[in-house]
Amino acid sequence: MPDPIQKEYLKLMNSIARWIDERLNGRRKPGRKPKVGFILLTAEFGKIDGGRVNYISNGEREDMIAMLREYLARIEGRYSEPTDRPQ
Numbered sequence: 266m267p268d269p270i271q272k273e274y275l276k277l278m279n280s281i282a283r284w285i286d287e288r289l290n291g292r293r294k295p296g297r298k299p300k301v302g303f304i305l306l307t308a309e310f311g312k313i314d315g316g317r318v319n320y321i322s323n324g325e326r327e328d329m330i331a332m333l334r335e336y337l338a339r340i341e342g343r344y345s346e347p348t349d350r351p352q
Contacts, residue, residue, distance in 0.1 A: 286299060
């Protein structure tokens with residue numbers, strides 16, 4: 266798998282990700298996990314199709330993929346809220 270971030274954007278995206286994470290979750294402390302997950306995607310305009318998308322997040326890869334899948338399903342109209350409610 267190629268690197269998730271192109272070298273020319275690595276330092277900047279890491280800095281932005283730390284800033285976002287601190288605003289959403291406060292300063293990181295040993296043993297304290299973040300409450301709010303986020304994903305930052307960047308791409309150069311005109312180079313997205315067949316080009317490169319850079320990715321960074323503050324969560325585990327599998328969780329972030331699930332979050333992206335749910336988001337895409339919602340915006341594409343393929344998602345409906347679960348109807349299983351406790352009686």
